[in-house]
Amino acid sequence: MxxxxxxxxxxxxxxxxxxxxxxxxxxxxxxxxxxxxxxxxxxxxxxxxxxxxxxxxxxxxxxxxxxxxxxxxxxxxxxxxxxxxxxxxxxxxxxxxxxxxxxxxxxxxxxxxxxxxxxxxxxxxxxxxxxxxxxxxxxxxxxxxxxxxxxxxxxxxxxxxxxxxxxxxxxxxxxxxxxxxxxxxxxxxxxxxxxxxxxxxxxxxxxxxxxxxxxxxxxxxxxxxxxxxxxxxxxxxxxxxxxAPTLKTPKSADPPAPTRDTSPQALASLLAAKKEDLAGMVKELDHQAHFVSYAPPSFVAFRKAVYLQLSINTNLAEPPGGSRYRLAALAFDNHVSHLIRSVLGYFKDDSQFDGIGFSTNLHLASKTDNTASSQAVEFFFPFSALRCYEKFDCTGQQLIDAGTVLINGERVRLDLQIAEGGSH
Incomplete structure (x- = not known):
């Protein structure tokens, strides 16, 4: 045809x-x-x-x-x-x-x-x-x-x-x-x-x-x-x-990284080594990140890799008929994406772990009765994609595609344009 x-x-x-x-x-x-x-x-x-x-x-x-x-x-x-x-x-x-x-x-x-x-x-x-x-x-x-x-x-x-x-x-x-x-x-x-x-x-x-x-x-x-x-x-x-990106010479694939030690002992040791950096980050970025006070930064094992998990609160005005995908997309665009470059500034050497996970509790304020509902969204991003985004070489969608998104513990595919355009 x-x-x-x-x-x-x-x-x-x-x-x-x-x-x-x-x-x-x-x-x-x-x-x-x-x-x-x-x-x-x-x-x-x-x-x-x-x-x-x-x-x-x-x-x-x-x-x-x-x-x-x-x-x-x-x-x-x-x-x-x-x-x-x-x-x-x-x-x-x-x-x-x-x-x-x-x-x-x-x-x-x-x-x-x-x-x-x-x-x-x-x-x-x-x-x-x-x-x-x-x-x-x-x-x-x-x-x-x-x-x-x-x-x-x-x-x-x-x-x-x-x-x-x-x-x-x-x-x-x-x-x-x-x-x-x-x-x-x-x-x-x-x-x-x-x-x-x-x-x-x-x-x-x-x-x-x-x-x-x-x-x-x-x-x-x-x-x-x-x-x-x-x-x-x-x-x-x-x-x-x-x-469609401007053509650039793609880099050769890196050799496979050695298997990361994800044992509880290794995670605890890494947390102790990064304790001062994490404390400084929380103090300086709390006004922007809204860290969850009862869930301090920690290192977790996820898909055979080690991620720094940051628990944050995201406040959103609940859109009429907003689906969970739209809320997740708004959380990324309005909150998480603005934190990435600030957080990466504290970790110039990323060889000790594999990426960062942003675990956000979405607090949705209802305009009708001033009540609030919540939803949990987790974004796990590998460092390779984060550095690409940090240098403005990747879009937010490309970053999401390279990572993993969980909504209330369920893995989903998140399309920012489709999700946010759902109510337009």
């Missing part, structure tokens, strides 16, 4: 190209203006490519399909990657791969073959003689189906592809698979920021490599069998929209 049913290709194609006025870099803005006709035609070519599952060009990754249909689909633009000018294209592909049947590199290969390669076939001939184009970059989001702690979950996974002009030409013009594979081996591929290798034949030496640390509970792939389902996202299941 075609990606879209079009009544007029060129008007829609214009909607696939970012306006020059939205590009801040003057050199990139000038390129966007100069080659607008080529970019518009590329947009027309891209939306005419048949795909097995729905694909949309998009400024934002990880949107569920119903929201994507209404979202901004202008994504074709000039951008920079490691100092070079690249033609960048971002989009959402609504296929969902089973982690029980497909490893990370198999999933990357499927999205590359079904989306990126066909786009390169129409983009490279149009721009191969353009000396301003120093590379091609793609950010494509697809979905994966798997289990975490024996709970079936569907979540997004983002593929980044970067090719030099020479590799792109070699790939598109390659007479056989060996030439094309040689081009791929000179290119860059990242799946959720972790380097991967794509083997067109599916028989590369890294195909059976250990799955990424982001999927610790996924069973190993079963041979080369492929499991794909259409991802029919709903507001309840899918993660929230996040801006």
């Amino acid at each position: 075609l990606l879209f049913v079009l009544s007029g290709v060129l008007p829609l194609a214009f909607a696939q190209v970012v306006s020059p006025l939205e590009i801040k870099d003057p050199e990139l803005r000038a390129l966007q203006e100069r080659y607008m006709d080529d970019l518009k035609q590329l947009g027309a070519d891209v939306v005419s490519i048949p795909t097995e599952y729905s694909f949309y060009l998009s400024r934002r990754l990880d949107l569920d399909e119903q929201r994507q249909k209404r979202a901004d689909q202008r994504s074709i633009r000039f951008d920079r990657y490691t100092g070079k000018t690249v033609l960048e294209i971002t989009g959402n592909y609504y296929a969902a791969y089973s982690t029980e049947k497909m490893g990370p590199e198999q999933r990357a290969r499927e999205t590359f073959r079904n989306i990126v390669f066909p786009i390169l076939k129409v983009a490279v001939p149009r721009f191969q003689n353009n000396t301003s184009v120093q590379g091609y970059a793609f950010e494509i989001s697809h979905h994966i189906l798997g289990k975490v702690m024996e709970v079936s979950m569907e979540r997004p996974e983002n593929l980044v592809v970067v090719l030099s002009p020479q590799s792109a030409i070699q790939l598109v013009a390659g007479k056989d698979e060996n030439e094309q594979q040689a081009a791929l081996l000179k290119s860059e591929f990242y799946l959720n920021a972790k380097p991967v290798t794509i083997w067109l034949s599916g028989e590369g030496p890294q195909l059976t490599a250990q799955q990424s640390a982001a999927e610790p509970s996924d069973p190993p792939p079963s041979g080369n069998s492929v499991g794909v389902e259409i991802a029919r996202g709903t507001d309840e299941k899918m993660p929230g929209a996040i801006p």
